Amino acid sequence: MRIAKEIRDDRTVLSIQEDRIDAHNSGELKNLVLKTLEGGAQNLVIDLARVQFIDSSGLGALLSGYKNANLRSSGFALAGLQPRVRSMFELTRLHRVFDIYPSLQLALSA
């Protein structure tokens, strides 16, 4: 999975460079998020602007990151959800769980 990592002020931004997260690459996403948290990232932002499709395993990978960040008292936010991706969070009510911003810019200025 192609992911760009960038430090912006006190935040670590992981920008997903794929248009699709499914059972083929969700394990990789989960591991990369966990590694980033283990590496000491305090405020993680996952930029999903390029992602047009996510399945249940992708949601699972993001939930894993969310729970791990909570254990470490680290921030964990999602940004740039496309309509189809957002609808997956709404169907499962996970939009009430995650900290979600319309864009990376808004997530960084929050």
Add this chain to the structure above:
Amino acid sequence: MCETAVNLDIVVPNETRYLRFVGAIAEQLAKELDVQEDKRDTLAFHLNLALTEAVANAIQYSAAASAKDSVRICLSVKDSYLSVRVFDHGGGFDLAAVPAPDFDELGERGRGIFFIRSVMDSVQYSKTDSGNVLEMRKKIA
């Protein structure tokens, strides 16, 4: 409205990298069907999602049983109904026993069947001579 007769029989290797391919077929099929223009994108998304979840499950079950190394998918349209059948060669599971998700529970697994049930009209799982089959149906007109 004219009927669109479609019968697709697809066999893909038992590997998750083919999920993208299967999803793309589902999206393309939605573009070919006789549906209202404003419903086409949603149908494409829902078919992509249902097929991705069903095939991912079939791959997982088949791998767990060290079974056949391919997954068969049959897509057909008849009388305004789309039928999607996904065959697996694993031990099978009890669809009726799959609970609706507890939205307060933040488990990382267990939402696939919920998504299929959410976007399709009916879902059945049964054993046949050619393996287990998950059949999903949706009215398209």
